[in-house]
Amino acid sequence: MADFEFEREKMVQKQLAERGIKDQAVLNAFLKIPRHKFIPEDGKDSAYEDFPLPIGLGQTISQPYIVALMTQYLQLKPGEKVLEIGTGSGYQAAILRELGAEVYTVERLKPLYQQAKEVLSKLGYDIQMKLGDGTEGWPEFSPFDKVIITAAVYKVPKPVSEQVSLGGIIVLPRGGLVSQTLTVLKKTSRGFSEEQICGCVFVPLVGKYGFEN
Numbered sequence: 001m002a003d004f005e006f007e008r009e010k011m012v013q014k015q016l017a018e019r020g021i022k023d024q025a026v027l028n029a030f031l032k033i034p035r036h037k038f039i040p041e042d043g044k045d046s047a048y049e050d051f052p053l054p055i056g057l058g059q060t061i062s063q064p065y066i067v068a069l070m071t072q073y074l075q076l077k078p079g080e081k082v083l084e085i086g087t088g089s090g091y092q093a094a095i096l097r098e099l100g101a102e103v104y105t106v107e108r109l110k111p112l113y114q115q116a117k118e119v120l121s122k123l124g125y126d127i128q129m130k131l132g133d134g135t136e137g138w139p140e141f142s143p144f145d146k147v148i149i150t151a152a153v154y155k156v157p158k159p160v161s162e163q164v165s166l167g168g169i170i171v172l173p174r175g176g177l178v179s180q181t182l183t184v185l186k187k188t189s190r191g192f193s194e195e196q197i198c199g200c201v202f203v204p205l206v207g208k209y210g211f212e213n
Contacts, residue, residue, distance in 0.1 A: 004036050007048035011035075011064055015050050021068045025076075029098035030068060035061075037119055038089035057109050059203055061089040062150065066182070066200060070171045073184045073197065074146045076101050081141070083163065085134035086150035086205060090116030093127050096148070103127045104141050106134040108207065135207030137163040144168060152180045152202040157209035161192070173202040177211065 012030050021027060036047035038061060043053045052060040071092070076082070078100030084093055087107035093116070096103045105127060107113040113131045120127055130138060134149075135157040142163035149160070149172035156170060164170060168187045173180035182197040204211040 002036075002045050002047075004034060004047070008035065011048040011050075015063075015065050016068045019065055021065075021072055023072045025099055026068055026071050026095075029071075029095050030064065033091070033094050033098060034123070035064070035091060037123065038091040038094075038116075055089045055112065055115075057112060059088055059109065059112060061091055062202070067092055067095065069197070070148055070150075070182065071095055071099070073171045073182075074148060074169055076146060080145040081143075082146045082148065083138055083142075083144040083160070084148050084150065085137070085157075085160065087116045087129065088112060088150060090120045090127075092148065092150055093129075094120060094123065094125050097125045097127055101146070104130070104138050104144070106130045106132055106138055108133055133207040135160070135205060135209035139163060147171070149173070149205060150202070151205035151210075152177065153205045153210055156185065156192075157205075157207070159209060161187075173200045177204055 012027055036044045039047050050063050052063050055061050076099045080101050082096050082101040082103050084105040087105040093103050093105045117129055137160040143165035145168050147170040152173045164187050170185040174183045175181055180200050182200045184195040185192040
């Protein structure tokens with residue numbers, strides 16, 4: 001049986017801190033949250049390794065470094081309202097909540113939605129969850145201060161872009177089905193400014209304004 005606490009501390013130091021994750025609040029959140037709880041039984045021993053892991057239905061939990069990098073670029077402040085598109089395992093949502101955000105997360109696959117809901121509830125995280133098409137956002141609770149899209153899109157879904165407040169930030173992997181570029185968008189009065197961070201590989205975001213099934 002793996003020593004998960006030791007592995008988690010090693011992950012934060014070696015994979016995150018030594019690779020440029022400097023936001024101490026982000027590092028603290030990764031130290032606190034038991035990542036292995038979000039991973040199926042047969043993958044738990046690899047929970048703190050530096051690669052993505054399958055969580056079922058062709059979906060993955062991203063490698064810790066990419067989760068931390070995306071989180072850091074959100075520049076979260078406690079109390080901000082965040083929309084996450086693609087709940088997946090629920091791990092990213094837990095990180096956002098640990099950082100004090102008011103989290104709204106959407107997942108289209110019912111088994112993943114149910115698994116994430118159960119794990120997040122057991123860990124005591126108060127998160128608003130919705131089963132549905134994430135490419136449509138969550139208009140009832142908009143506008144959002146920040147948006148994180150945890151699956152690949154070729155462009156920001158139009159409803160989502162309209163649900164971000166002025167000055168708000170969207171972090172997403174943008175590109176095709178094979179590879180993408182991690183991108184940070186900031187909403188201005190003239191549209192979105194853009195910063196490209198690094199190459200990445202995510203599963204596609206499926207939905208009305210995303211990729212087709």
